[in-house]
Amino acid sequence: MNTLSYGLLSLLSFAPLSGYDLTQKIKPLWQAGHSQIYPLLASMEQQGYISYKLIEQTDKPDKKEYTITEAGLAQLRQWVEMPAEHPVLRDELHFKLYSLWLSEPQKAKELLYQRMEFCQSELDRYNEMLGGNETLREERGESHEPKATTFGRYMLIRKRIMDMESSLQFCKYALEELEI
Amino acid sequence: MNTLSYGLLSLLSFAPLSGYDLTQKIKPLWQAGHSQIYPLLASMEQQGYISYKLIEQTDKPDKKEYTITEAGLAQLRQWVEMPAEHPVLRDELHFKLYSLWLSEPQKAKELLYQRMEFCQSELDRYNEMLGGNETLREERGESHEPKATTFGRYMLIRKRIMDMESSLQFCKYALEELEI
DNA sequence: TTAGACATGTAACCAGTTACATGATTTG
DNA sequence: CAAATCATGTAACTGGTTACATGTCTAA
Structure with missing residues (x-):
């Protein structure tokens, strides 16, 4: 569970999203590509912080919709109240x-x-x-x-x-x- | 030659410095530890962008003082005028x-x-x-x-x-x- | 039919952090 | 003599980027 993992949980605490949605929504908050996000989602799912259901779509390819679990919400709540690391700016x-x-x-x-x-x-x-x-x-x-x-x-x-x-x-x- | 390398050249273009000095001076501009800087200095020295002379000190341990070469200055000048990458903020x-x-x-x-x-x-x-x-x-x-x-x-x-x-x-x- | 958005994944590489390792010199 | 600062290096690991790989569906 690194910062990006908690970032993904943050987004999921607001609304259920697919991996693809997460790669789009996280862009203005954190630089991370889909190749980093998909494996993290799989790992968090295995740890029980998130779960997914397959959404079959007719107009678009099928997708996995991830939802935060009670365990994930507890983990996130605990993290949010911890002091934030200093910001890192590379310019x-x-x-x-x-x-x-x-x-x-x-x-x-x-x-x-x-x-x-x-x-x-x-x-x-x-x-x-x-x-x-x-x-x-x-x-x-x-x-x-x-x-x-x-x-x-x-x-x-x-x-x-x-x-x-x-x-x-x-x-x-x-x-x-x-x-x- | 990555961004950090050019950053080191930038500092050296202003004044000659040791590896240790560089690790201190770069802190407010870029997050990088000495373990990243010493190997880069060795590599830039091999490429002829910088040179060093051993300074023997009596009050402190001896050090290597790096100076930017003409080739290094030319390389830096060319880099400075290129458009800057977008800033990356992780907060x-x-x-x-x-x-x-x-x-x-x-x-x-x-x-x-x-x-x-x-x-x-x-x-x-x-x-x-x-x-x-x-x-x-x-x-x-x-x-x-x-x-x-x-x-x-x-x-x-x-x-x-x-x-x-x-x-x-x-x-x-x-x-x-x-x-x- | 082809370009673009949607969708999910892995592999290889590069950059940055933490830990390991050593040693000189000064100051309290 | 112990702690702090100065000084230089390597190794292992983590995080992030780029490239590889595949496939669906829509709209021009």
Whole structure:
């Protein structure tokens, strides 16, 4: 049971999902490919934290729909209340900034424009997620209280939005400094 | 030559350093232990990107001081101007927020207080680095222009400060929401 | 009919962490 | 003399990425 395993349990605690769905939904939260996820699901199923039933579909290929078990929910609940590890950020841009003096100012600007584009597209995505979460909240008839299943999701999306806005602000600031 | 290798070259392009120094200096920019760094230095030395001379010390154990070569500088210059990979952030807190509804609001607050403490200590460290960089700038008689070796370093530290301030702001906001 | 989304898996490789191993020198 | 810092290395393991492999179903 590593962090990714708990991440998968987190997603399953909100709603039952297939392995394929999980690879899609986890993307904005954790970098992991399907080749990492399928074996973990098999292992968690063997440990009794999740169970699946085969869903036969006519419009799409059949799938395994995973549901979190009581044991899985207990395991997750215990993990959530433990202190979180420090975040790990690996950003090439840090090194490129460090040796920026080697670069033509024009190339440095391009570096920052590229990063801005990335942050903007991320920001757009998270803003869409905010709407999706609000729809879900209404569907579930939930309030804005901390106990609601959609509250933490809302907080998470807000966090990512703030992160991206801050990154954009940095890029704008750095570009101004490079103009001089 | 992976990202970490270029990171080491970046540090060496600013000043000659020992393997031990590099493990210390790289910490705020990239998570990597000495066991990863020493073999990479040996490999880069063999490829001719860096060279070292043995420094005999009386107050401390002897060390190898690595210097970037012309070939290494050319390699680095070429890398710096290439577009940067997207940043990778792995933060357990994301998953813990996602399943926050499973947690007691008091435990959720503790989670955020812990994160705030971490961000504050990081912020303090970067603010100190800002002063150290300014001292170095004066020592080198450099201006605040983009061509100066201390300019990119300044930008990098400013970026990290903005990141930490944004994270702190999120924690404060989330704590307010949890109070209600 | 072919490109793309849906769906699930394994194998090989690379990057990063933890543990093992050794030793100099200083400071309390 | 013990603990802390400086200093350099290797081995084993874990986590993550890329490539290999296969197949369904839909829409253009």
